[in-house]
Amino acid sequence: MGSRRWLLVVALVVVVAVAGFAAGYAVHSTTTATTSTTSTTSTNTTNSLPDPTWVAVWPSASSSLRYATPTAAALGFAHAVLRMRAVTTGPFAQGDSRSGEVSVRTTPAGPLTTVLVRQLTSDNSWWVLGASADQLSIAEPGALETISSPLFVTGSSTAFEGVINDALYQDGVTTPLVTGTAMGGSNGVVAPYATTLTFAAPTHPYGVLVVFARSAKDGSVLAASAIRVAFATVAGH
Secondary structure (H helix, E strand, O other), X not given: OHHHHHHHHHHHHHHHHHHHHHHXXXXXXXXXXXXXXXXXXXXXXXXXXXXXXXXXXXXXXXXXXXXXXXXXXXXXXXXXXXXXXXXXXXXXXXOOOOEEEEEEEOOOOOOOEEEEEEEOOOOOOEEEEEEEEOOEEEEEOOOOEEEOOOEEEEEEEXXXXXXXXXXXXXXXXXXXXXXXXXXXEOOOOOEEEEEEEOXXXXXXXXXXXXXXXXXXXXXXXXXXXXXXXXXXXXXXX
């Protein structure tokens, strides 16, 4: 239930943010449809402000990759951003008319990671807003928050030997700006964790913070939480 409450809060924030952009700024879009994906190029025409897709952690608005179904978006995100192997997906759980959740897991009895998805654009393609696992909460920073270095990351967790991992990415770059570890709870007992990440100024204004637990068997990513962030300082600006 913890992940569902968190995702509902994120969904509300995103709806408000997208509505604000739609009401106050003009965005020009050119859309080309294909059989399985939709390619969209969006350019903001006023004030250098982002279009509504800035709230999405996947796919990148600057790429041509688009998803025709919520399940495909969640699966692509699990592989590309969470770095999960052998991912299986659960059924799409509808929220409102343009959003919902897809659960993913890497082993039949393993923990669930809930991926929040939404249609953000008029082409009805699906975008990922974030992810949450019950055993890996992110309390600070908040979703869609503007961050700077050093970044204080807190939450609660339970993982093998108490160790959780975190990685901060900027959009369009597969190598993280910084990675780290923290100690939380173990053996199913949830306990607080805290860590500080120091990173150089990115070249892109937006990114994603991922907190994840590894498998005791092979070290692969077992479960993860992820939130969208904005950077207070961008190199060259």
